[in-house]
Amino acid sequence: MAKLSIKDIAQRCNTSITTVSFVLNGRADEKRISRDLKEKILKTIEDTGYKQNQFARGMRTGKTNIIGLIIEDISNVFFSAVARIIEEDAYKRGYKIIYCSTDDNTEKTKELIKLFIEQNLDGYIITPPKGLEDEIQLMINNKIPVVLFDRYFVDLETDYVVVDNFNASKKAVQHLFDSGFENIALVTTSSDQTQMVERLNGYEKTLIKNGKKPKILKIPFNQSAEENIKAISTYLKKNKELDAIFFSTNYLAFKGLEAISQLKLKIPDDLAVVAFDDQDFFRIYNPSISAIGQPVKDISLKLIDILLQKMESDEKPIEKITLSTNLIVRNSSIKVK
Template sequence: MKKLSIVDIANHLNVSKTTISFILNGRAQEKRIGKELVERVQKFVEEVGYKPNSLAKSLRTGKSNIIGLMVEDISNPFFASIARLIEDRAYKNGYKIIYCSTDNDTSKTKDLIGMFRDRHVDGYIIAPPEGIEDDISSLIKDGMPVVLFDRHLPKVSTDFVEIDNLFSTYNATMHLVQRGYKNIAYITFASQQTQMQDRMQGYKDALKESGLKPSALEITFDQNDDLIMGPINTFLKKNKNIDAIFFGTNHVGTCGLKVINNLGLKVPDDLAIISFDDYDVFKLFSPPVTAIAQPIEAIADSVITVLLNKLNTSSQHISSQSIVLKTELLMRDSSKSKVSVTA
């Protein structure tokens, strides 16, 4: 069945399409359109089940009430939890969310920004990959509200919400040092993103301060876990002196735990473990894994609050906010003090 348009309704009722448009957009009283005609149009619209074209409406009103949310991977528990909380707050404020995963792919992200532009979304929430500075600058120049989270782009001046990555890894590495571990490896994804660079720096700073040598493995990200586990397996076989491992993300952490199990290594007797981003798997592992917990609710709340404020303020010249939140180190049995033999 062909979808009815305003023109079809106007032709059927022998009324001008402008009048129909005013009635459907709630402007009948303002335009002094008779009550009887309004009721006739509304009755017909109800009978035929007419639904206005939201894209056409957004072109007329300049507002779609849709927010575009772009994350690295919507199936990742960290991003999924934040997206869910943002969606709830947005919906209560009259906005719907369109999600997508960028896979940290610059080209895909550019395409997705184009898709959101075509849909006339009102604002953007983005966990940005590298290389999209020009695209985001272009959105901001066109007056679009943009809030970045999880990481920021140093060359782009816009609002962002993130955590204190450098202190988080520094603090967790010192936790291992204080428990007697001396050969602490850091295993993470290779990335130039601000949050990943800060995490690496925090680890290095703690070891330097403690007079210990860093031993880092950076793995190229891949959706196939086998291609993440392979390098970890090779690294552990080659570096048998390592007594503790710090995983830079929960994805690397879960892959690392599989490798440790496959190699028959005992935690924490053979290897102490800490991972960034707490995750149910870490609580269920035996022994439970010490992890850095990000304040998921506070991140989501800050992101949507900043964006809604921008959407509800006519001036685009509000100064950009940089919100940095604290994490929590959840100490569990995977990083218990190293057993030392005393005389």
């Protein structure tokens, strides 16, 4: 059986498409549509099982009640946790979420934004890759509600929710020094996005403060897991004086732990470890891994709050939110006496 359209419903009820649309959108009383006709249309919809296309509805009403969540990697534990909380809270407020991964690919992100704008989504939450400034500025100029998170563009005046990456990194590295470790390396990405730059700066500042020279391994974002493990393993073999590592992301920490295991190094006896972005995995790993915990729930709820406010009024003042993190000390960074 062919899928019914709003035109088919109108024909069966011997009325206009516009009238059916008003009934579907809850405007029958406002448009003074008779009770009999309203009930006839609703009964026809029920009997035929007609389902309104939400995107088509949005084209007519200017509202789809759908939010686009465009993030770096939905398989990443941090991003998936944020997505889940946003989805739950948005649903309670009458909105549905469509989310997708950018893989930190600028061209892919541009295509996704274009696709979603064509579908008339109501608002957007985005973790923007490098080079997306023009697209975000165009959205702002066209009064399309958008909030950035995890990172932002320094020269772009827009809403965002991030954490204090600089001080989080300083706290993690100073903890290693205070625990008696001296030769501390940073394993990070080659990205120059704000969150990664701030973590790098926090590490470097703390090393210099403690009279040490920074030792940094930068790994390209798009390398495979195997390549990451190999790069970390090679770096550790060449720098045997290291006694601690700070991993700037959770996925680098995962691969770093594999490299450390392959080299048969003991944590923390041979090498202490602290990771950015705490996960359950770090808590149950043996030994348990010290980590920077991000306030996932606060980030998620703040994001949806700001976006919904912007969707209600394009005159809403810009909010730039920076949230604090928490250093969770576990066995991986406690020096064995």
